[in-house]
Amino acid sequence: MVAALMSDESAIDDLLDQWESAIERGETLSVDDLCHDQPDLKAEVSRQISALQAMDQHIQDPADRPLDGLGGNLFSVATGRSATEPPMLAFETDVDDLVFHAKGGLGAVYVGGDRQLNRRVAVKFIHRALASDKESCDRFQLEAEVTGRLEHPGVIPMYGVGKSEDGRPFYAMRFIDGHTLDEAIRRFYGDSSRREQWQSIEFRRLLQCFVSICETIAYAHNRGIVHRDIKPDNVLLGRYGETIVVDWGLAVPVIRDERFRISGEQTLLPRSGSSPSNSSRGAGTPAYMSPEQASELAPTPASDIYSLGATLFKVLTGRPPVSGESLQEIKTNVIEGRLPRPTDLRRGVPGALEAICRKAMSLNPNDRYTTAIDLARDVERHLADEPIEVYRESASQTVGRSIRRHRLAAFVAFIGLTGCLFIAGLASVWLASSAREESQARGKAEAATKNAELARRQNLGASSMFLAKSLSHEVDLRWRILEAEAASPSLRQLMTEINQINLAAGKAAADTTELQRWVEKRWIANSNAFRSTCWAINGIDGTQVARVPEIVNGKRASSLGNNYRHRDYFHGEGRDFTNAELHSRNDVVPLAEKDVYVSAVFESVNTKTLMVTFSVPIWSGPPEEVGRHRIGILAAPVELGDFGVGKNAMLADTRKDQLNGAAGLVLHHPDLGKRHEGEELPYLDQATLDVARRLTESDLNNPGLTRTFYDPVTKQERLSSIEPVMIRGRKHPERETGWVVIAMEQLPEHVDE
Incomplete structure (x- = not known):
């Protein structure tokens, strides 16, 4: 019996939610239609709807009648102020x-008339279902405050904030009569006669709107505000050329860094709503x-x-990237950077715009526009x-731009060139023979083949x-x-204590x-940026004292x-020590x-x-400490085959x-x-290994040099370009890894070394 009652209450709640959703959309949904599949609930649903309508008699949804007579104090009048202080004014409007x-996801927008100023205004109410949720109300208040202070x-001008008679927060703002950028994009690509016109007025207008969006977001960044939901649906295009970024x-x-402080704008610190520490990240x-x-x-500009x-x-292709x-698949594609090029979806997209788009969407934030x-x-x-x-x-393209900028000079040059070519053509017809024409054609073909092969080799060199x-x-x-992790004071203290006991x-x-x-x-914290088999810590005597993951194949890691004092990665001398070498040396210390x-x-x-x-070594003290010494190592192995x-x-190693x-594994x-x-x-074969060693030891960039080499895996000769892996920001000998990258392609029919 109890279960039946609970089931009926849940069903009634669902029906009331459907009714309120229809009201928010401006639709009329009768009780008969609502309870068509559950007629036994009709009486109770009708009673609760009547109660809700009675509560909303002053502010009702468009399905019942227009919301009229809505008024509110946008600012309060202060009392008890001294006669010398300027009065605080209250503004009211109906x-x-x-x-x-x-x-939208947070609220609904209505359009009404301001009685005092005889103008149209937009009023946004929080959804009824969210009015009692504190986090949603905080977000609504933050949106109103940020919109008003930017x-x-x-950014759309704000007129004021208030609460309706049933306690629902709202704010009033300028009404923008227009459409979203998303609708403008759909219209542009929906017209088959315009979708490839990259120089058309309509497409240039879309780009100019995009520039305005960037300028608005730049201003927000200068004020210390990150939007976090920029998309075409959140941009309004007004009838008079306005481009407005909404939904804040x-x-x-x-926290603003120097790039944004130099603008001279003051930092905007909202008194309500959200902060980087308590906002829902990933929203x-x-x-x-x-x-x-x-x-x-954490969000950043x-x-x-x-x-x-x-x-x-989307402006360039008509589709999202x-x-x-x-939802999880989309986020995974974003995180891993699996994105198509604009030209993959829309042929003819200007190369410059594609390059701009790809730089802005670089996977590494440091590679994007500043x-x-x-x-x-x-x-x-x-x-x-x-x-x-x-x-x-x-x-x-460079020549084309020069012609467009100097049209008169280009026209004169074209006429002169055309005349010269015409005279030369007449002379050629008169003088040239078929044999010579055939020879010239053969020579051009050979030159084109050589140029293509040269370009291929240059591309291979650039790839390496x-x-x-x-x-x-x-x-x-x-x-x-x-x-950075080895410099942790917590790690230093733990290692000092463990070394003393051991x-x-x-x-x-x-x-x-x-x-x-x-x-x-620390391994979990760095797992996105650093892929490795495990992390391990060895003490000053070489004993492995910690490892993650601790469990391997269902057992504790063996x-x-x-003790791994003999290992190359512990002492850094290029090879593992034998037992005899280890017993004969007392100077083996971490790296x-x-x-x-x-x-x-x-x-x-x-x-x-x-x-x-x-x-890397773990030190007994910070860098500024005199006399500090190595007390262990932090190590991260990577299995062969896991290099991108x-x-x-x-990838090959020129070391033994x-x-x-x-050498040459x-x-x-x-x-x-x-x-x-x-x-x-x-x-690697000996000839390839010798070339790789010379490049490694010379510490010079390989200027696109290509050669044939024997691929030891496929057992075939291939065209290659070899480049040493040098860590340019490190001092000798740490910058020399001993590794070389070999970019490979199939050999053409004829290869001239």
Whole structure:
């Protein structure tokens, strides 16, 4: 019986929600239609609807009658002020004939008439279902405050705030008679006669609106506000050319750096609503949010720059930049940067605009435009037919621009050139023979073939340089993350205590529980930026005192508690020590004379796979402490096959390995996965290894040099370009990893070295 009553109450609540939703949309839904499938609930539903209508007799939805007679004190009159103080004024106004206009996630917008000033105004009410929710009310109040305090032509002017007689918050603002940018984009691409007209007035008007959006967001950033939900649906285009950014309900204040303080604008610190510490991170529209926003990281202006780029993407293609079968799939595509180029969706998109869009949507925030103004200026340069730095145009495009800017001179030159060509053509017809024409055609074909092959080799050389540079950045990033974590005072204190106990006891007897917790937390915190097999910590005597993950194949890692003083990654001397060498030396300390290190290849004790290890020393004190010394290492192994060097490149180590004592081991190849010591290991041939060593030792960039080499994995000769992986920001010898990237392509039919 109780279960039946609860079921009826739940069903009634659902029906009332349907009724209120219809009212918000301006639709009429009768009780008979509402209870068509549940007639036994009709009487109770009718009674509760009547009660709700009675409560809303002064402010009703457009399905019943227009909301009229709505008035409110927008500001209160202060009392008890002295005669010398200026009086505080109260402004009141009445808004009637409210008609439903639009609905959003947080509230509904009505349009009515201001009786005092005889003008149309827009009034936004929070949804009834959210009026009792404190977080929603805070967001609504924040939206009103931020919108009111951002005084810019691109932000809608606010008239005041208040509460209706049933306690629902609202705010009044200027009514913008127009449509959204999303609707304008759909109209443009819905007209088949205009969708490819990149120089049309309609398309240029869309770009000019986008520039206005950037300028508005730049102003918000200068005030210390990040919007977090920039998209075409949140931009209104008025009848008189207004471009208005709306829906500031997810906006948060952030700390401004020097780039935004130099504008002279004052920081906007809302008294209500949200802050970076308590806002729901990850909120926003997935198809337009940045990778860091999708990862629920702290909001920054760079997130808005990405969303601006996503908005530009839709302006260029008519489609959002990311799609997916589910919300999680869309966020995963955003986080991993799986985005199409605009030209993949819409042929003929101007290359300069595509370059601008891709820079704004760079996966790394540091690679995006520094400010929204910088993004706007590049779009304006394109509109003004000026070159932009992010796009390298062809010679024909440069010539075309020069012709457009000097039309008279170009016309005269064209007439002269046409006359010369006409005379030359007559002479050629008279003098040339068929044999000579055939010879010339053959020569041009051969020259074109050579030029194409030259361009192919140059592209291959550029690919190897790019991959080597990218990998060097990845290696340096791993080191810098490990260095930052190794400098933790908490880690330093734990290691000092554990070393004292272990050295005194002569074995790993110290309690490492707190250290294990520390390394687990730091490994998780850096998992998005740093992919590795595990993290491990070794004490001053080489004992592995902590490791994450602690459990391997259902058991505690067998490496924990073992001593790895002999390992190359511990002492950094280029190879593992034998037992005899280890017993004869008393000067083995963690990474002596090195600040960072990447080891030669070795076999893992736990996984039995081949890997290299990135390691940094743990110091007894901060850098400014005189006499500090190394008290352990923080290490992060990476299995062979886990290096991101692309589908047409391989990675090799010119140093001798720990397996066969040979140099030139292939660390990564597109046709190989993870490897074990028992497998046949591929090595570079001696000629390729000699070239790679010369490039590594010369410390010079490879100027696109290509050569044939023998691929030890596919057993085929291929065209290649070799580039050493140098960490340019490091001192010798740490900058020399000993690695080389080899970009590969199939050999053409004829190759001239």
